Amino acid sequence: MTESPGQNGSVGGGSLAGAPLVLVSNRGPVTFDRSADGDRVEKRGTGGLVTALTGLVNHRSDTLWVASAMTAEDALVSDEHGGRSFSVRPNADTEYRVRLVHSEDEAYDRFYNVVANPMLWFIQHYLWDLSNAPDIRQEETDAFDFGYQAVNRDLAEAVVEEISELDAPVVMVHDYHLYTMPGMIREQRPDVFLHHFVHIPWTQPDAWRVLPGRIRDTLYRGVLANDIVGFHTESYRRNFLLCCRELLDDAVVDEENGTVTLDGHETWVRAYPLPIDAEAFLRKAQHPAVHEFEREIIRRRREHLILRVDRADLSKNVLRGFAAFDLFLQQHPEYSEKVTFIAHLMPSRTDVPEYAEYLEKIEALVAVVNHRHGTPDWMPIDLRMRDDVEEAIAEYKHYDLLIVNPMFDGMNLVAKEGPLINERHGVSILSENTGAHEELGEFALSVNPFDIQEQADAIHRALSMDMNERSRRAEGLKSTITSRNPGDWISDQLGDIAKRRELRAGV
Secondary structure, three states, rough: OOOOOOOOOOHHHHHHHOOEEEEEEEEOOEEEEEEEOOEHHHHHHHHOOHHHHHHHHHHOOOEEEEEEEOOOHHHHHHHHOOOEEEEEEEOOOEEEEEEEOOOHHHHHHHHHHHHHHHHHHHHHHOOOOOOOOOOOOOOHHHHHHHHHHHHHHHHHHHHHHHOOOOOOOOOEEEOHHHHHHHHHHHHOOOOOOEEEEOOOOOOOHHHOOOOOOHHHHHHHHOOOOOOOEOOHHHHHHHHHHHHHHHOOOOOOOOOOOOEEEEEEEEEEEOOOOOOOOOHHHHHHHOOOHHHHHHHHHHHHOOOOEEEEEEOOOOHHHHHHHHHHHHHHHOOOOOOOHOOOEEEEEEEEOOHHHHOOOOOOOOHHHHHHHHHHEOOOOOOEEEEOOOHHHHHHHHHHOOEEEEEEEEOOEEEOHHHHHHHHHOOOOEEEEEEEEEOOOOHHHHOOEEEEOOHHHHHHHHHHHHOOHHHHHHHHHHHHHHHHHHHOOOOHHHHHHHHHHHHHHHHHOOO
16 A cells, blocks of 8 residues: 555655646636626625635646636626636735636536535434435435536536646646546546535534435545545545445545555545634734724623524525523523624525524524524624625624534534634634534533533623633633644645655556
8 A cells, every 4th residue: 555644744745846727616716797877897806715715716827727607697708718727816916717617507506506515515414303304305306416516527528628728737626516536537547636625614424425326426436536525624535535435335444644555546535724814814803894893892882792603505504593591591681681692694505495494494593592582772683684794703803702503514614713813812612523622622612513502501601701711721722723724734735745746656
């Protein structure tokens, strides 16, 4: 078996200096639209994945980023460049190339709204209520064959075309949308180096048995066409190795070295926890709009302020968080009118029926809690259903308690952003199933996200904690959060890529 480095082997990325680098993701770094007056508008791509990868392209001028065309204007821009890559300049100091790939509308709808979301997302967050769903019928299998596979093939063909004249290219694939694409690229370019980072949890084998064997096998073989597969945590890395052992009869799994060999090809399986850009986030916290929101928060705050900032996603466990707060108020009436719970939620995937229903449940439960405990002068839960970054940052700076209680989460950057800029020695309640828990659990109040009583007790413990203990925990969180930056995350991966390429080439 090929020699493998230890976890995150410290190997510099210098030997990659001559290797062209291609990033591939569903959502890209830029998207185009039309303003109200008909002018073309270029917008920065949204989401944690785009934020994480932007740091890489900012340091690699030879980077090409291939992504799906997300809007009609994206498709038009792509057509104007003959369907090939073109240069973008997001700021005065950075320039790189992007290629926006337009898939057929029906294929993309099947890819995204039937397979990727909800099918794979639900599997990888343990969200299916298996007594009721999913029902896999012809619609779902067709969506995989003619949607998921079609979009993966469109992107694979674009990558192969872009690297046709490149020697020893490195292709870095991202997330659950593109599990089968690596195999498609490998088939046409056996020499390419493929690295795949999965930004969401990897669940245990039984969760994957929801999928028909043919589809599951195709997905796993696609992922194992990569040379390296990366995850946020050791837990997800172990789960992936276990799945390969139990779900693929012909795979050879070496859990000690973190490798899977299938059809003679060896894949390294690694963990690379994603940090935040602390310096950049601290600068954002000084924006004038943030200060304006702060003044309003300070003016209206009660003795204690509880905060959660989330997408309104089923995996975020919002309902149990509110139920725990409801129970806390029942069991500790002395906190009546002394605490406010700001819930800053960004609507998410509202075109998926399960998500629309979830939003309705959130609003209904907030109404119940406020009716049960509120007074003419006090509303216990302040529900803010909007996407406003400056407002969220202002809230981060002034909470006494931050609740991050997802059922399962890939990393959860809120758990890092809040403690970094909080000015009140705020306490964090952190689900033990959050990716960030591996790094931050020592200084947070760990909770079982399904145990409402434990979460209610944690709320009381946090709000009654003495200042010395609050300070110790807050400083521990900040120290851990600032110990690594996105450059370290990128360097760890590029270092392993360099080492793996050298060993594969027999150097």
